[in-house]
Amino acid sequence: MTQWMLRAYAKVNLGLRVLHRRDDGYHELDTYFLQISLADQLFFEKTGSAKLVFTCNWPEIPADQSNLCVRAYHLIAAKMGRELGLQLHLQKNVPAGGGLGGGSSDAAMTLMAINHIYRLGWSKKDLHQLALQLGSDVSFFLEGGLCRGQGRGEILSPLASLPQFWILLIVPGIAVSTASVYKNIKLGLTKSYRNSTFALLNFVPFDGCDIELLGVNDLEEVVFARHPELLAIKDKLQRAGALLANMTGSGAVVFGVFGSYEQAHQTQEEFRSEYRTIVARPIKWGYDDVDLL
Ligand code: C5P
Numbered sequence: 321m322t323q324w325m326l327r328a329y330a331k332v333n334l335g336l337r338v339l340h341r342r343d344d345g346y347h348e349l350d351t352y353f354l355q356i357s358l359a360d361q362l363f364f365e366k367t368g369s370a371k372l373v374f375t376c377n378w379p380e381i382p383a384d385q386s387n388l389c390v391r392a393y394h395l396i397a398a399k400m401g402r403e404l405g406l407q408l409h410l411q412k413n414v415p416a417g418g419g420l421g422g423g424s425s426d427a428a429m430t431l432m433a434i435n436h437i438y439r440l441g442w443s444k445k446d447l448h449q450l451a452l453q454l455g456s457d458v459s460f461f462l463e464g465g466l467c468r469g470q471g472r473g474e475i476l477s478p479l480a481s482l483p484q485f486w487i488l489l490i491v492p493g494i495a496v497s498t499a500s501v502y503k504n505i506k507l508g509l510t511k512s513y514r515n516s517t518f519a520l521l522n523f524v525p526f527d528g529c530d531i532e533l534l535g536v537n538d539l540e541e542v543v544f545a546r547h548p549e550l551l552a553i554k555d556k557l558q559r560a561g562a563l564l565a566n567m568t569g570s571g572a573v574v575f576g577v578f579g580s581y582e583q584a585h586q587t588q589e590e591f592r593s594e595y596r597t598i599v600a601r602p603i604k605w606g607y608d609d610v611d612l613l
Contacts (some may be wrong), residue, residue, distance in 0.1 A: 321366065326433050327359035328425040329603055330414045331460060332487060332568040332575050335534035338505055346456065346472045347502055352534060353421075353457070353473075355464045356487055356600040360412050360426055362389070364433050367405035376410040388427035388454055395450050396434050404438055415596070416494030417567030421461065427454045428461030436610050444607040448474070457569070465604030482602045485563065485577050486584035490553050491596040494572040496543055501570040504542045534564060543571040550574055553591075560587040 334352040341347055348397040367373065372393045374383045385391055388409060397403045408430065414422030431450055435442045444462055451458040468477040544551045550567060554573045557565035561583060562576030578584040581599070588597045 324364040324433060324437055326362045326428040327605070328362055328414075328422070328461070329355045329357065329359045329464065329605055330420040330422055330425060330600075331355050331457070332420065332573075333537060333566070334564065334577075335566065336496060336537040336539060336569065338468075338502075338507065338538040340507060347505070348471065349469060349473050351469045353460045353467050353469050353476075354483070354487075355461070355466070355603050355605065356420075357603045358414055358420070358424055358489070358598055360410060360414050361522045362426060362429050362433065363407075363409040363411070364437055365407040366437060369405050370403040371405065372403070373406075373407045376412060378412045379478070380418075380541045381410065381412060381416070382593045386461055388423045388564060389430045390460075391454055392427040392430035393434065393452070394441075395453060396431065399450070400440075404434065405589065406434065406437075408420075409588050411607070415491045415573065418573035419496070419498075419567065419571045420489075420573055421457050421569065424455050424458045427451070428458050432462065432607055432610050447607065462607045464606030466602065470516045476534060485579055485602070486581050487556070487600045487601060487602070488576045488578060488584045488588055488591075489598040490557070490574045490576075490591050491598065492547070492550060492553065492572050492574070493596065494547055494550075498570040501539050501542050505539065506541070537566045537568075539570050540552075540567045544566060551585070553595075556590070557587065562587070 331353050334354050336351040339348040374390055386465040389408060410426060414420050416422060428451055431447050447462055448459050451462055452474050456474060460467055460469060460476060461611060463476050463478050466479040466482055549570060554565045558574035562578060564577040567574050576587060586598050588599055591597050
């Protein structure tokens with residue numbers, strides 16, 4: 321039996337502005353997503369029985385409808401009006417509940433893999449429609465690379481080239497509920513973001529987008545109030561010379577951007593005794609690359 325393996329890469333939000341609350345309950349965002357080399361692995365195999373068999377190396381990951389891979393499979397089955405025979409094993413490496421988009425990336429790769437393996441012939445636009453039903457940042461993983469995200473995060477403007485820097489992730493072992501963070505944000509009181517990291521301009525050709533957005537993540541205020549050690553991590557990353565140090569998404573992972581591997585690695589050593597740390601690189605892998613399978 322042929323087995324397909326796909327990597328589901330994680331992301332960081334280089335910066336994230338929350339503009340306002342919408343009538344549908346979501347928040348209007350302006351963010352820069354950057355796909356990174358840290359990844360889960362998904363193993364797919366066609367089977368003869370018309371159902372999904374899902375397994376995962378982490379026993380605490382649910383295999384029911386709350387699992388985004390399982391939901392992605394059922395969305396496709398519903399659209400087709402029949403179930404497909406599929407065995408799916410998820411090898412989880414990306415910390416869950418950290419704002420790294422691991423579950424969303426797994427879901428996007430499941431959509432792409434089933435489309436490819438079963439030769440469904442659905443366009444990227446078709447998959448974007450399904451992706452948005454699964455979560456606000458699932459769409460990004462169909463694009464990959466570096467994108468400005470607006471709307472709920474699904475209106476994507478890909479940026480031409482990838483920044484050449486190193487990202488040090490500090491994983492504090494705190495899982496944060498995205499919904500509760502958005503619920504508690506105080507809009508209108510968010511701080512000015514005018515003093516941002518222009519040093520990034522040396523690394524990123526931002527195609528004229530608003531570089532000032534990068535300096536801030538508006539969700540930090542809520543999460544840092546609950547977990548002051550995250551602010552201490554951010555401060556320490558800044559003191560270590562990070563070009564940018566922010567929480568990603570709704571947290572709780574905090575990352576630093578460094579211009580060289582040596583600097584990222586040296587700083588990693590300073591955190592290693594207290595936290596799980598990961599050094600990653602920007603990467604681009606999305607729908608347009610699926611033929612490489
Ligand atoms: O879309 P997703 O399921 O990832 O969002 C989780 C929760 O985060 C939503 O239920 C909503 O409360 C909040 N959210 C938001 N605005 C966004 C994205 C997420 O309010 N743009």
